[in-house]
Amino acid sequence: MSESVYKIIEMVGASPTSWEDATQNAIKSAGLSIRDLRIAEVEKLDMKIEDGKVALFRARVKLSFKVLSD
Amino acid sequence: MSESVYKIIEMVGASPTSWEDATQNAIKSAGLSIRDLRIAEVEKLDMKIEDGKVALFRARVKLSFKVLSD
Amino acid sequence: MSESVYKIIEMVGASPTSWEDATQNAIKSAGLSIRDLRIAEVEKLDMKIEDGKVALFRARVKLSFKVLSD
Amino acid sequence: MSESVYKIIEMVGASPTSWEDATQNAIKSAGLSIRDLRIAEVEKLDMKIEDGKVALFRARVKLSFKVLSD
Amino acid sequence: MSESVYKIIEMVGASPTSWEDATQNAIKSAGLSIRDLRIAEVEKLDMKIEDGKVALFRARVKLSFKVLSD
Amino acid sequence: MSESVYKIIEMVGASPTSWEDATQNAIKSAGLSIRDLRIAEVEKLDMKIEDGKVALFRARVKLSFKVLSD
Amino acid sequence: MSESVYKIIEMVGASPTSWEDATQNAIKSAGLSIRDLRIAEVEKLDMKIEDGKVALFRARVKLSFKVLSD
Amino acid sequence: MSESVYKIIEMVGASPTSWEDATQNAIKSAGLSIRDLRIAEVEKLDMKIEDGKVALFRARVKLSFKVLSD
Amino acid sequence: MSESVYKIIEMVGASPTSWEDATQNAIKSAGLSIRDLRIAEVEKLDMKIEDGKVALFRARVKLSFKVLSD
Amino acid sequence: MSESVYKIIEMVGASPTSWEDATQNAIKSAGLSIRDLRIAEVEKLDMKIEDGKVALFRARVKLSFKVLSD
């Protein structure tokens, strides 16, 4: 088993549809510059409301990715 | 930028379908008497089980709304 | 199963006797204006001390009650 | 009102689709051996990512079920 | 001093009288099958309310018991 | 010593100057409709940033006030 | 209003009877050397079990007392 | 990727040497009856002191293991 | 409403004057390389003491900023 | 680098002006009997309200100081 080192970054994704979709948007954005994304942990879920209705589902996530193997 | 004051109330919504729908039910109910709802933060998610199956998805949320502008 | 919405309020009750009695005082007070109280969750227990003795047991509770059925 | 005693167990369910489905898989698995499941409380939500995409939604839940009535 | 291993289980006990009694009911129920119970830690206290009065005091506890000595 | 019951509400105040001023704005707003405010506990402090500068200091507080004496 | 400074110490009291009594034993012990005890906040409640029965109710409390007025 | 369900149990291991050894004793004990142990998360570390010296390092861990694959 | 993705970074600012000033120093430093800073959430406040006096007020903050719009 | 041991005590300071001033009052009081105070960590901020206005800003802090060097 490798003794990899991982780094963890925190992001907030949003979607008008669902929290699953909101986290996937955060992952997609992180994936533009980071390879080897491994786990996304949900830190917080909330919703932006406009005119009495949900405008955006938002998910704050911690994303981990490998930075070093040996 | 306004120096508004916000009030925060706590509610529990339920739905047989999803947690997204459960929170929307809480927002809909709050919206009957409160205008200017702004954010719904998820405090807790759980499920009521009946006969070994999910009967209700429930979401406890904190709802914030404006009470004073200047 | 109903898809009721619940509201949650936070109160502090006190009693010279016990925390059970302190929470019951909070429930009694809330019950004067709210029907359908359902659950009281203990958030914090403390005691007021006077002359080296417990003067009051105090209980901070979250009380939930039904606000909408469908 | 009965003075039942409940036991609480902790499980992790997974699904390629949603967290709702992930928790239902945990309940289904627990339900095979435990009757009278009552509540599933969400402890943690995360996602397993593969090739930059969500491979699995995972939900860690606490399941309560009746062990004694009188 | 022994290097025992302990296991921890989580239960909810209830009583119409007090939280002390509620936890004792959980211990009594657990004690039917588990010997060597050692500590019960309170995780959460709440109350079920009916007709504006406390129907049940409930205590969620973590119970530890010895599983291995050497 | 009285066995008063207190109610707790949650508010967010804002100020361009300081967190002390932000909480005082929340207290001032609450005081328009509530007498006997007693304690304001800080739940969260944050800042809204505009053009790289702090536009508003915001404080989320829990305010307690007496609802019943005997 | 005085601008007193308070000190906070942490103690564990025990009683075979109740958590109320356990905390009162901690307060009694602290009162032997400290005057002006003011508040006891409950940090943790547990029970020591012997032969399947509660031997001791224990309460961990934070006790505050005045150390300086001006 | 499999949609396995995991169960999580909580144990306390002890060792006169180190917390690493304490957790390994908990894992060893759990492994006598459970296969497919996967992760041990540390919940709490403490030490039992005797005659002013550490008698035992203790680690409370949550152990997860697979209960169902499909 | 845009479905922006935000990134969150954690910084510690310091000031001999106040926590408001300490957080503003962190924001100023972050602003040298990051545009569109939006919110700074306080994670922790402390003080460095020298010769019995406060030498520095320090604030640990989480700063969020936009990384992707669509 | 020294292998010093530090002790941590908990105090509450108050001030009619600000939380910065409240913590400095706690530090000043602790400094009467303790040398080598090093760090004050904020545990809780609240305010005492009288006649609808802030009478006192209060800060609960943990103060650390050196007890042994080698």
Place this chain on the structure above:
Amino acid sequence: MSESVYKIIEMVGASPTSWEDATQNAIKSAGLSIRDLRIAEVEKLDMKIEDGKVALFRARVKLSFKVLSD
């Protein structure tokens, strides 16, 4: 079973070698003035880094000791 009262103090120990050694240094220091130390609970672990290497392992612990038996 005795109804002893325990007091809890908080200390930080350090060691260039390990966290086990760091906590033992805190216990050794406390033992100079306190008898009947019983349990040391780990509150926080950190490391001081110098020139890119660990200079000190540090452990913040809560130490409990008996203050009164009856």
Place this chain on the structure above:
Amino acid sequence: MSESVYKIIEMVGASPTSWEDATQNAIKSAGLSIRDLRIAEVEKLDMKIEDGKVALFRARVKLSFKVLSD
């Protein structure tokens, strides 16, 4: 005293030997690109288990380093 600003990043290190070694691997990896690392705070400790034995000790740490002096 300088009014430096610090940045905090989160990493996970691993080692087959100990948590001390696991954190040192995270520090070593971070040190390849970051100078002036100062403190590593432990956020979480866990273990990866293979064939009933510990394969890796893992430590999630927050690392702080100076980004600006004045």
